[in-house]
Amino acid sequence: xxxxxxxxxxxxxxxxxxxxxxxxxxxxxxxxxxxxxxxxxxxxxxxxxxxxxxxxxxxxxxxxxxxxxxxxxxxxxxxxxxxxxxxxxxxxxxxxxxxxxxxxxxxxxxxxxxxxxxxxxxxxxxxxxxxxxxxxxxxxxxxxxxxxxxxxxxxxxxxxxxxxxxxxxxxxxxxxxxxxxxxxxxxxxxxxxxxxxxxxxxxxxxxxxxxxxxxxxxxxxxxxxxxxxxxxxxxxxxxxxx
Amino acid sequence: xxxxxxxxxxxxxxxxxxxxxxxxxxxxxxxxxxxxxxxxxxxxxxxxxxxxxxxxxxxxxxxxxxxxxxxxxxxxxxxxxxxxxxxxxxxxxxxxxxxxxxxxxxxxxxxxxxxxxxxxxxxxxxxxxxxxxxxxxxxxxxxxxxxxxxxxxxxxxxxxxxxxxxxxxxxxxxxxxxxxxxxxxxxxxxxxxxxxxxxxxxxxxxxxxxxxxxxxxxxxxxxxxxxxxxxxxxxxxxxxxxxxxxxxxxxxxxxxxxxxxxxxxxxxxxxxxxxxxxxxxxxxxxxxxxxxxxxxxxxxxxxxxxxxxxxxxxxxxxxxxxxxxxxxxxxxxxxxxxxxxxxxxxxxxxxxxxxxxxxxxxxxxxxxxxxxxxxxxxxxxxxxxxxxxxxxxxxxxxxxxxxxxxxxxxxxxxxxxxxxxxxxxxxxxxxxxxxxxxxxxxxxxxxxxxxxxxxxxxxxxxxxxxxxxxxxxxxxxxxxxxxxxxxxxxxxxxxxxxxxxxxxxxxxxxxxxxxxxxxxxxxxxxxxxxxxxxxxxxxxxxxxxxxxxxx
Numbered sequence: 001x002x003x004x005x006x007x008x009x010x011x012x013x014x015x016x017x018x019x020x021x022x023x024x025x026x027x028x029x030x031x032x033x034x035x036x037x038x039x040x041x042x043x044x045x046x047x048x049x050x051x052x053x054x055x056x057x058x059x060x061x062x063x064x065x066x067x068x069x070x071x072x073x074x075x076x077x078x079x080x081x082x083x084x085x086x087x088x089x090x091x092x093x094x095x096x097x098x099x100x101x102x103x104x105x106x107x108x109x110x111x112x113x114x115x116x117x118x119x120x121x122x123x124x125x126x127x128x129x130x131x132x133x134x135x136x137x138x139x140x141x142x143x144x145x146x147x148x149x150x151x152x153x154x155x156x157x158x159x160x161x162x163x164x165x166x167x168x169x170x171x172x173x174x175x176x177x178x179x180x181x182x183x184x185x186x187x188x189x190x191x192x193x194x195x196x197x198x199x200x201x202x203x204x205x206x207x208x209x210x211x212x213x214x215x216x217x218x219x220x221x222x223x224x225x226x227x228x229x230x231x232x233x234x235x236x237x238x239x240x241x242x
Numbered sequence: 243x244x245x246x247x248x249x250x251x252x253x254x255x256x257x258x259x260x261x262x263x264x265x266x267x268x269x270x271x272x273x274x275x276x277x278x279x280x281x282x283x284x285x286x287x288x289x290x291x292x293x294x295x296x297x298x299x300x301x302x303x304x305x306x307x308x309x310x311x312x313x314x315x316x317x318x319x320x321x322x323x324x325x326x327x328x329x330x331x332x333x334x335x336x337x338x339x340x341x342x343x344x345x346x347x348x349x350x351x352x353x354x355x356x357x358x359x360x361x362x363x364x365x366x367x368x369x370x371x372x373x374x375x376x377x378x379x380x381x382x383x384x385x386x387x388x389x390x391x392x393x394x395x396x397x398x399x400x401x402x403x404x405x406x407x408x409x410x411x412x413x414x415x416x417x418x419x420x421x422x423x424x425x426x427x428x429x430x431x432x433x434x435x436x437x438x439x440x441x442x443x444x445x446x447x448x449x450x451x452x453x454x455x456x457x458x459x460x461x462x463x464x465x466x467x468x469x470x471x472x473x474x475x476x477x478x479x480x481x482x483x484x485x486x487x488x489x490x491x492x493x494x495x496x497x498x499x500x501x502x503x504x505x506x507x508x509x510x511x512x513x514x515x516x517x518x519x520x521x522x523x524x525x526x527x528x529x530x531x532x533x534x535x536x537x538x539x540x541x542x543x544x545x546x547x548x549x550x551x552x553x554x555x556x557x558x559x560x561x562x563x564x565x566x567x568x569x570x571x572x573x574x575x576x577x578x579x580x581x582x583x584x585x586x587x588x589x590x591x592x593x594x595x596x597x598x599x600x601x602x603x604x605x606x607x608x609x610x611x612x613x614x615x616x617x618x619x620x621x622x623x624x625x626x627x628x629x630x631x632x633x634x635x636x637x638x639x640x641x642x643x644x645x646x647x648x649x650x651x652x653x654x655x656x657x658x659x660x661x662x663x664x665x666x667x668x669x670x671x672x673x674x675x676x677x678x679x680x681x682x683x684x685x686x687x688x689x690x691x692x693x694x695x696x697x698x699x700x701x702x703x704x705x706x707x708x709x710x711x712x713x714x715x716x717x718x719x720x721x722x723x724x725x726x727x728x729x730x731x732x733x734x735x736x737x738x739x740x741x742x743x744x745x746x747x748x749x750x751x752x753x754x755x756x757x758x759x760x761x762x763x764x765x766x767x768x769x770x771x772x773x774x775x776x777x778x779x780x781x782x783x784x785x786x787x788x789x790x791x792x793x
Contacts, residue, residue, distance in 0.1 A: 087663065087664065164692050164693070165692060167692050167694075183692045184690060184692070185689075185690035185691055185692065186691050186692070186719055187691065187718075187719050187720060187740040187742070188717075188718045188719045188720075188738075188740060188742060189742075192690075213694055
């Protein structure tokens with residue numbers, strides 16, 4: 001039945017090589033380390049608390065000095081030695097510099113709040129402090145989890161970064177109907193999702209014509225917001241802390 | 243009446259009765275050799291020395307498999323989370339089932355009802371180090387003695403009647419990462435094991451102990467030292483001392499050739515070979531040893547100078563068939579590196595190699611079977627197929643002499659991005675390099691699956707060993723760590739991470755029966771009979787499930 005398939009595929013020369021630059025890798029590794037070890041005190045933009053703006057200072061400090069601080073901590077403060085290796089600390093340093101270059105500055109949080117709560121339509125899908133929709137990521141405390149640059153990117157291009165637990169699908173049924181929702185689980189015989197209407201829905205694959213992963217249902221706000229208004233919204237979201 | 247029909251009369255003075263051991267209860271070396279003659283029993287990890295994982299019991303057929311129903315369940319007493327997978331294949335000897343629940347509890351059950359005769363519980367030392375869960379793949383039996391390896395690197399001999407410890411030996415130092423997870427292999431009067439720990443910079447070996455006394459009989463170093471052949475393939479600064487070469491899945495034995503075969507694990511450090519230039523024998527190889535003295539008779543290396551963690555720790559399947567016009571004694575090997583191999587098991591001659599999933603790290607073989615490697619880990623990261631966990635792994639494939647097909651539990655369309663980073667050896671710590679990316683979790687720890695189709699999926703694939711062609715594929719949304727059992731009646735039993743256990747038609751992969759067991763299947767199915775009635779057993783999640791047709 002499938003005899004010869006292997007040979008054909010092999011001869012076609014499968015060479016799906018992708019290479020990532022060292023900088024991109026450092027950023028992502030450094031970002032993961034930063035999220036796990038540093039973000040709790042310093043915040044996603046490196047601007048929380050007594051330490052002040054460490055992202056801005058990372059740009060000013062010489063590389064070795066910054067790595068030394070990341071590894072050894074700062075005597076007399078709450079920052080104790082991190083136990084990171086020199087290599088790991090280097091990736092965190094690279095990440096901090098990237099954060100500094102990618103931040104959103106300015107913006108009026110009160111104006112941003114007005115837009116999010118009313119004309120923006122955001123709370124149709126997102127919730128903040130228990131108010132709003134169920135289908136999209138909960139934005140309560142989002143300012144403590146996401147960099148301002150990430151929030152800006154998601155507003156301009158919602159598909160730029162979609163966490164795996166927020167993938168949306170269209171379940172096209174054999175009876176002609178389509179159920180759209182957030183995918184919760186799937187296996188060889190069934191699919192489980194939260195429908196756009198907020199209902200837990202299980203579908204047997206025997207009833208399913210096709211399951212299609214779709215782009216995020218969130219519209220881009222690039223055309224609806226001036227760059228100033230965009231900064232307002234981002235500023236407001238960064239103020240949301242638990 | 244007990245199982246053997248001997249009346250136990252509770253009368254004072256009949257002391258002699260208690261000492262009578264029915265002859266059928268002794269597992270002699272002869273019975274192990276002729277295991278195929280007693281299909282109602284399952285005497286070794288793979289069901290027999292040829293490791294076909296095939297039953298000739300004929301009660302369950304494609305016509306009646308849909309009537310299979312659950313007979314009993316045994317639930318593990320210790321916590322069995324995702325990292326303490328229940329990986330053991332039970333043995334059945336004359337109505338008594340012996341298995342191991344994680345991490346190191348040996349349990350003797352009535353194979354008819356699942357009720358406990360005894361439990362021997364070994365508490366591993368705090369020094370134990372494992373990379374991938376506190377697991378154990380089962381016991382071996384010889385005479386009236388069971389053998390189990392422990393995660394703190396001890397080999398225990400336990401009386402099969404009473405569960406009492408007879409002897410134990412320390413096989414390696416757990417503080418340096420040595421552990422035993424393999425189900426031992428008994429050949430003649432020796433019990434053979436090897437250590438896990440390829441992620442800890444161990445120096446691997448295969449070791450044989452006397453079944454009666456636990457005295458070491460011989461040792462074969464899977465990573466040769468100075469003066470031992472193959473040591474010249476370890477360049478750098480004494481890289482052989484931390485060369486890896488672990489052993490963690492049971493080997494096979496050909497009594498006519500008198501050769502014992504074992505698959506050897508990855509070299510260390512896993513993901514950066516710069517400190518160990520050379521082919522790094524005998525990592526990622528099959529070695530054929532003389533069972534009397536452990537001397538090497540031949541070897542074949544699947545992945546020279548491996549930097550992708552492609553352990554050759556798979557079951558050597560010893561199949562005899564008419565292969566391309568000639569009757570041959572073959573070894574079938576579905577390797578973690580994505581290639582299916584056919585070797586002559588008498589000489590180690592490479593006869594055939596072809597991919598059974600998409601493979602991009604090599605693009606062909608030379609006439610000696612050496613792969614031509616085209617991709618390797620790099621500082622910038624390289625996308626390599628199959629992924630780090632492999633196209634298949636330690637879980638058992640099956641060969642059916644009836645269909646002539648080789649059944650491979652597979653991970654399809656997977657990839658990892660491998661990045662080269664500096665590595666330093668620190669005693670007792672992982673000695674690996676930078677972890678490659680994996681689109682799917684290596685150990686199945688998440689309860690929900692929201693992966694995209696292009697991130698990979700699982701399947702049972704039926705391959706023609708003459709051509710390498712895939713005759714049929716049974717796909718599953720999630721991947722599988724399940725072994726495969728084939729039957730002479732043309733069924734294939736297998737499962738996967740979703741916890742479904744399937745009965746498929748061995749000829750075309752049609753699903754004839756399935757049962758949701760609610761926990762990942764990370765063990766091999768087996769079959770046995772009691773009083774002429776056939777059972778199929780499989781570990782899933784935290785339970786051992788046994789099925790049979792209604793009486």
